[in-house]
Amino acid sequence: MAATISKIIQALEPSATLAMAAKAREMKTAGKKVYDFSVGEPDFTTPQHICDAAAKAMADGHTHYTASGGIAELRSAVAKAYQQTHGLEYGPQQVVVSNGAKHSLHNAFTCLCDPGDEVIIPAPYWVSYAELVKLTGAKPVIVPTEESNNFKLTPAQLRAACTSKTKILLLCSPSNPTGSMYTPDDLGALADVVLEKNLLVISDEIYERLVYGDNKFVSFATVRPGLAERTVTINGVSKAYAMTGWRIGWTLSPLNIAKAMDSLQSQETSNPSSISQYAALAAVSGPQQCVGDMLKEFAKRREYVQGRLAKLPKVTCPEMGGAFYAFFNVQAHLGRTYGGVQVNNSADWCLQLLAQQGVATVMGSAFGAEGYARLSFATSLDVLEKGFDGIEAFLKS
Numbered sequence: 001m002a003a004t005i006s007k008i009i010q011a012l013e014p015s016a017t018l019a020m021a022a023k024a025r026e027m028k029t030a031g032k033k034v035y036d037f038s039v040g041e042p043d044f045t046t047p048q049h050i051c052d053a054a055a056k057a058m059a060d061g062h063t064h065y066t067a068s069g070g071i072a073e074l075r076s077a078v079a080k081a082y083q084q085t086h087g088l089e090y091g092p093q094q095v096v097v098s099n100g101a102k103h104s105l106h107n108a109f110t111c112l113c114d115p116g117d118e119v120i121i122p123a124p125y126w127v128s129y130a131e132l133v134k135l136t137g138a139k140p141v142i143v144p145t146e147e148s149n150n151f152k153l154t155p156a157q158l159r160a161a162c163t164s165k166t167k168i169l170l171l172c173s174p175s176n177p178t179g180s181m182y183t184p185d186d187l188g189a190l191a192d193v194v195l196e197k198n199l200l201v202i203s204d205e206i207y208e209r210l211v212y213g214d215n216k217f218v219s220f221a222t223v224r225p226g227l228a229e230r231t232v233t234i235n236g237v238s239k240a241y242a243m244t245g246w247r248i249g250w251t252l253s254p255l256n257i258a259k260a261m262d263s264l265q266s267q268e269t270s271n272p273s274s275i276s277q278y279a280a281l282a283a284v285s286g287p288q289q290c291v292g293d294m295l296k297e298f299a300k301r302r303e304y305v306q307g308r309l310a311k312l313p314k315v316t317c318p319e320m321g322g323a324f325y326a327f328f329n330v331q332a333h334l335g336r337t338y339g340g341v342q343v344n345n346s347a348d349w350c351l352q353l354l355a356q357q358g359v360a361t362v363m364g365s366a367f368g369a370e371g372y373a374r375l376s377f378a379t380s381l382d383v384l385e386k387g388f389d390g391i392e393a394f395l396k397s
């Protein structure tokens with residue numbers, strides 16, 4: 001007899017991004033040429049001084065359990081880096097180190113949400129937010145934003161979405177999947193509503209270091225007095241230091257929330273990998289030139305992607321302020337056939353683009369925005385060029 005899976009897990013949507021990446025991998029294994037723009041993962045190798053720090057940690061015997069919330073040196077280094085960059089003081093005990101920023105988000109939702117609580121998530125949203133909220137029994141309240149407003153939540157939309165059950169606002173800037181960024185003024189105006197409605201905020205700042213042109217990153221907790229007491233800031237090494245596989249993320253939060261997350265983690269996973277923590281320590285407290293070098297490369301790719309998108313007929317895409325994603329509008333290209341196959345929605349469109357041209361993107365519907373597709377440009381210019389040739393050929397087909 002097959003075991004019955006719990007209702008809460010049955011209701012969980014598997015990650016569409018990982019599903020598209022798996023399909024792309026399947027095609028590659030079958031010998032097909034695939035241009036994979038599905039996964040948000042830098043294609044650079046982790047900088048050498050970080051790898052060396054991991055090797056040294058092993059040689060020095062740092063191969064055992066650590067404190068559940070992370071080694072003291074890393075917690076202090078994160079707090080110090082945040083103070084230097086953003087000017088807010090956090091003690092090391094207010095930093096909880098986890099197995100990637102996704103785990104930090106899971107900890108935060110689990111420690112803050114009770115069944116029935118509402119969490120406001122602006123759409124388009126990163127695929128995991130709503131699922132992580134659902135795991136707690138709380139309700140994700142999806143608030144659609146407008147492409148014409150660069151996919152940013154307005155204070156009026158936030159106010160209108162609040163009910164007596166609203167507990168948390170989730171913010172992600174720079175955004176996955178759109179690359180859009182809130183200005184300091186935008187954040188200030190949202191913060192006024194947060195204070196008025198007495199909300200908590202989970203601010204996902206994992207793309208903080210990947211910001212282009214004149215865009216200025218501002219950490220949400222700093223834009224009004226009193227926000228640090230109601231904000232859990234999420235960050236980590238995955239994106240800025242090309243360390244997705246090391247699985248280190250963290251939170252900065254009020255002490256009582258940090259203690260709760262530390263205690264949850266002590267029962268769930270004990271601690272993040274000791275070796276990865278020493279690698280992350282080298283990333284945070286070592287030379288930062290590597291981040292600038294990778295950013296320069298991303299900036300070239302972003303410019304290239306914007307140029308190619310602008311040339312696609314009847315495709316629109318707001319300028320990307322940060323991160324490494326383009327979220328483009330393909331509504332004008334739905335409701336017709338491609339190579340004899342009817343394509344009615346963004347999922348059909350992405351699946352046929354993959355099947356017919358070997359270009360892997362992710363359907364907007366997975367991010368709560370039908371009629372769009374997401375493309376990650378964390379890949380080489382050469383691959384981008386060939387992939388865009390494929391997209392052009394697909395639109396003409």
Ligand SMILES: Cc1ncc(COP(=O)(O)O)c(C=O)c1O
Binds near residue numbers: 040102126204238244
């Ligand atoms: C917005 C956002 N938050 C969090 C994460 C998770 O990061 P990590 O790999 O450190 O778990 C990602 C990864 O794609 C992301 O895009």
